[in-house]
Amino acid sequence: MREKVSKARRWVVKIGSALLTADGRGLDRGAMAVWVEQMVALRRAGVELVLVSSGAVAAGMSRLGWSERPGTIHELQAAAAVGQMGLVQAWESSFAEHGLQTAQVLLTHDDLSDRKRYLNARSTLRTLVDLGVIPVINENDTVVTDEIRFGDNDTLAALVANLVEADLLVILTDRDGMFDADPRHNPDAQLIFEARADDPSLDAVAGGTGGALGRGGMQTKLRAARLAARSGANTIIVGGRIERVLDRLKGSERLGTLLTPERSRYAARKQWLAGHLQMRGTLSLDAGAVRALLEQRKSLLPVGVTAVEGNFRRGEMVVCLGPDGREVARGLVNYSAADAQRIIGLSTEAIEQELGYIDEPELVHRDNLVLV
Numbered sequence: 001m002r003e004k005v006s007k008a009r010r011w012v013v014k015i016g017s018a019l020l021t022a023d024g025r026g027l028d029r030g031a032m033a034v035w036v037e038q039m040v041a042l043r044r045a046g047v048e049l050v051l052v053s054s055g056a057v058a059a060g061m062s063r064l065g066w067s068e069r070p071g072t073i074h075e076l077q078a079a080a081a082v083g084q085m086g087l088v089q090a091w092e093s094s095f096a097e098h099g100l101q102t103a104q105v106l107l108t109h110d111d112l113s114d115r116k117r118y119l120n121a122r123s124t125l126r127t128l129v130d131l132g133v134i135p136v137i138n139e140n141d142t143v144v145t146d147e148i149r150f151g152d153n154d155t156l157a158a159l160v161a162n163l164v165e166a167d168l169l170v171i172l173t174d175r176d177g178m179f180d181a182d183p184r185h186n187p188d189a190q191l192i193f194e195a196r197a198d199d200p201s202l203d204a205v206a207g208g209t210g211g212a213l214g215r216g217g218m219q220t221k222l223r224a225a226r227l228a229a230r231s232g233a234n235t236i237i238v239g240g241r242i243e244r245v246l247d248r249l250k251g252s253e254r255l256g257t258l259l260t261p262e263r264s265r266y267a268a269r270k271q272w273l274a275g276h277l278q279m280r281g282t283l284s285l286d287a288g289a290v291r292a293l294l295e296q297r298k299s300l301l302p303v304g305v306t307a308v309e310g311n312f313r314r315g316e317m318v319v320c321l322g323p324d325g326r327e328v329a330r331g332l333v334n335y336s337a338a339d340a341q342r343i344i345g346l347s348t349e350a351i352e353q354e355l356g357y358i359d360e361p362e363l364v365h366r367d368n369l370v371l372v
């Protein structure tokens, strides 16, 4: 079962406020350094990493000398703005000690629900990961309003896992994992080692909300696992203070709670694309492009496309048809219909000349392509 974890290539690691702030006494830099060491080791082992870090509000409270979580949203946002500085600074200096660079990425709900911004966020994150930089993501607390807040970073981390098509979401928290009852009130509660994310009996055990600093509790972690499962990712909820926790997970050790998707990664991804997006147009492919997609699992380049139909925008879903008119794939397109029309049949070098810019050399990247 745990080889699902050791074999995962792309991880999103989420670290909650409760852990990061040593229960309210500012950022726990010592603990951060220990996770950084393990994340560096993961990277060196070929794992692609994205970090979702909470702790801005808690760090800001400590910097401002506030001992209680403020009541108004503006005070919370002010605390987050102050604390985010310290948070990214701490991550940056800690990773820098190992020669790794970090990047701050602040996201809101709108960024992930608007197709165009979604695709841009995705491309930027992919570029950062390819560059070997560790993206450090948090919610953009200063600009969000109550209605559009993620609120807890568990949900944000799950949506990031969808966004970057992670194989694994690791939620580090202050308990060893998900118990069959809230361990704060039930000393006999037992750790759940494995379950299907969609198992309805989990709803009852994850009832309680978060601690004094965190927002979510187990309920949002369970919901996050279900969201992550939609794009086929496995989720581990595990104690961040367990010694060498990330190393040991990578080594298939049975730590924490593993929540698995009900379908295979591929089937889940396909369903997710289909369920989330309406078809906006079609691309007709020549025989060479069909072979490149189906046999070599490559991205679709403009050079192999013979016709464009529909009025789609960048980031929307299109259907790819073979020379016989049969559907061979569907996926998220990197160019609008008007721009696609101008670049079909062109080699990669000619695209920039034609458009004056180049977003991506692929018309549809293979990560965003589902073969039929």
Ligand SMILES: Nc1ncnc2c1ncn2[C@@H]1O[C@H](COP(=O)(O)OP(=O)(O)O)[C@@H](O)[C@H]1O
Binding pocket: 015, 016, 017, 018, 019, 054, 172, 173, 174, 175, 177, 178, 179, 180, 181, 182, 183, 184, 205, 206, 207, 208, 209, 210, 211, 212, 213, 214, 215, 216, 217, 218, 219
């Ligand atoms: N079934 C459960 N198993 C484990 N922890 C639970 C459960 N139900 C509620 N909790 C509580 O959830 C807390 C973790 O959530 P939270 O405080 O939001 O942390 P974080 O900041 O890591 O997101 C734990 O300290 C625990 O008391």
Ligand SMILES: N[C@@H](CCC(=O)OP(=O)(O)O)C(=O)O
Binding pocket: 015, 016, 017, 018, 053, 054, 055, 056, 057, 058, 080, 138, 139, 141, 151, 152, 153, 154, 210, 213, 214, 215, 216, 217
């Ligand atoms: N964006 C907020 C995180 C919200 C939050 O509390 O998240 P979590 O501790 O993961 O439940 C912050 O940085 O303080």
